[in-house]
Amino acid sequence: MNRIAPISRLPCRLGDALRDNRPAIAVVQWAFVVLYLVLLILPALVPGDDAHAGALHRLGRFAEVLFWGVWWPGVILSVMLIGQFWCGLLCPDGTLTEFASRHGKGGRIPGWLRWPALPLAAFAVIGVFEYALQAHDTPRGTLLLIGTMTALAVVCGVFVGRGKRVWCRYACPVGGVFSLLARCAVLHFRVDRAVWDAAPRPFPKPVDCPALLDIRRLRSNEKCSMCARCSGHRNAVALAWRKPGEEIAALREDEARPWEAAGIVFVLIGLLYGALHWQHSPWHHALLARDVPAMPAALAAVLLPALVLGGGTALLLAVASGGRHLTATRLAYALIPLGGFGLFLGALEHALHILHEEGFAVAPLLPWLRAAVLLPATVWSARAGCAILGHGAAARTCFTAGSAVLALVWQFAPYSFAA
Numbered sequence: 001m002n003r004i005a006p007i008s009r010l011p012c013r014l015g016d017a018l019r020d021n022r023p024a025i026a027v028v029q030w031a032f033v034v035l036y037l038v039l040l041i042l043p044a045l046v047p048g049d050d051a052h053a054g055a056l057h058r059l060g061r062f063a064e065v066l067f068w069g070v071w072w073p074g075v076i077l078s079v080m081l082i083g084q085f086w087c088g089l090l091c092p093d094g095t096l097t098e099f100a101s102r103h104g105k106g107g108r109i110p111g112w113l114r115w116p117a118l119p120l121a122a123f124a125v126i127g128v129f130e131y132a133l134q135a136h137d138t139p140r141g142t143l144l145l146i147g148t149m150t151a152l153a154v155v156c157g158v159f160v161g162r163g164k165r166v167w168c169r170y171a172c173p174v175g176g177v178f179s180l181l182a183r184c185a186v187l188h189f190r191v192d193r194a195v196w197d198a199a200p201r202p203f204p205k206p207v208d209c210p211a212l213l214d215i216r217r218l219r220s221n222e223k224c225s226m227c228a229r230c231s232g233h234r235n236a237v238a239l240a241w242r243k244p245g246e247e248i249a250a251l252r253e254d255e256a257r258p259w260e261a262a263g264i265v266f267v268l269i270g271l272l273y274g275a276l277h278w279q280h281s282p283w284h285h286a287l288l289a290r291d292v293p294a295m296p297a298a299l300a301a302v303l304l305p306a307l308v309l310g311g312g313t314a315l316l317l318a319v320a321s322g323g324r325h326l327t328a329t330r331l332a333y334a335l336i337p338l339g340g341f342g343l344f345l346g347a348l349e350h351a352l353h354i355l356h357e358e359g360f361a362v363a364p365l366l367p368w369l370r371a372a373v374l375l376p377a378t379v380w381s382a383r384a385g386c387a388i389l390g391h392g393a394a395a396r397t398c399f400t401a402g403s404a405v406l407a408l409v410w411q412f413a414p415y416s417f418a419a
């Protein structure tokens with residue numbers, strides 16, 4: 001480690017600094033909890049028709065801007081670029097569930113909670129109903145949506161695990177998506193197995209990993225919340241740079257999970273596209289004009305594009321992989337950058353919408369914003385896919401062209417700045 005250049009050592013130093021400053025981090029964590037609860041609860045207490053609650057209404061608007069305009073896009077981008085530091089260091093739910101777990105019953109983790117597809121499945125269900133009901137458009141909807149997750153995180157901490165973040169590891173729906181996005185990140189905790197195994201006795205105390213990970217065998221950012229508690233352990237663990245897409249390209253066939261590939265294709269890409277865009281499409285309005293009840297129309301707005309776009313994406317993977325099931329599964333992971341930036345774009349567009357409602361002339365920015373986000377995302381996905389496909393020129397061209405078409409679907413996605 002001493003031979004590496006100073007710029008390469010920056011993450012290592014950052015990791016050690018985070019490990020050594022846990023009391024200061026705890027102060028920031030609890031400050032975030034207080035800020036979060038105030039911004040979540042106070043606006044929801046204001047009656048919708050209370051004309052005299054101007055200051056509280058402004059607070060509600062401020063909370064909406066912070067939640068959906070700053071926090072959500074910022075966290076998505078940070079997870080994709082540098083990993084799940086948000087989860088390990090700042091997330092109020094993580095702080096609360098760990099605190100509850102330290103003082104709770106310390107029960108065993110039930111088998112059903114360990115079902116690996118649970119977070120992504122929960123995210124899909126919540127996503128469908130959240131967008132069908134437009135819960136994020138009102139303070140009470142936001143409280144119901146986000147507050148329920150916080151309550152479940154606390155309940156999980158009270159009953160399960162001893163001082164751990166069982167909720168974050170096994171159940172957090174947002175964590176299900178972040179686990180995918182974090183595979184793209186350029187930072188990770190690298191473990192040198194040889195140095196770990198050769199560490200002199202007596203061994204230091206085992207790391208209190210809140211995510212219950214087997215750190216010695218850590219190869220993926222997937223479930224690591226980047227809390228840095230393991231930094232420097234046995235001189236074998238260090239926060240380090242890696243190439244964008246390195247983890248995706250290095251994914252072995254036995255590590256690629258079909259259910260996760262389906263989640264990337266039908267949830268991260270298909271469902272989120274529907275949730276964020278289809279309600280603005282003329283077909284959606286045509287459906288409503290035919291006197292279809294609002295709820296079925298809203299559900300169709302999410303589910304139809306999920307099936308159509310997801311099905312088209314699955315076809316691309318099948319063709320590019322030459323019908324080889326395992327290659328197609330691995331290849332799905334290469335679409336995480338495109339899907340993740342599609343989600344980021346949706347969050348940014350919501351922020352633009354809020355600015356538009358506040359009187360800012362931001363609508364003309366939309367096509368440029370989309371292009372600026374989608375171009376690097378397409379290159380990122382195409383490079384990751386080509387690394388997986390190896391030397392087959394036809395397959396690489398097919399995957400690259402398919403990724404570009406997918407990007408165009410986002411570029412020309414329906415959007416309306418009407419209220």
Ligand code: SF4
Pocket residue numbers: 088189207208209210211212213215218223224225226227228229230231
């Ligand atoms: S492996 Fe565990 S202890 Fe190490 S940074 Fe990740 S979550 Fe924290």
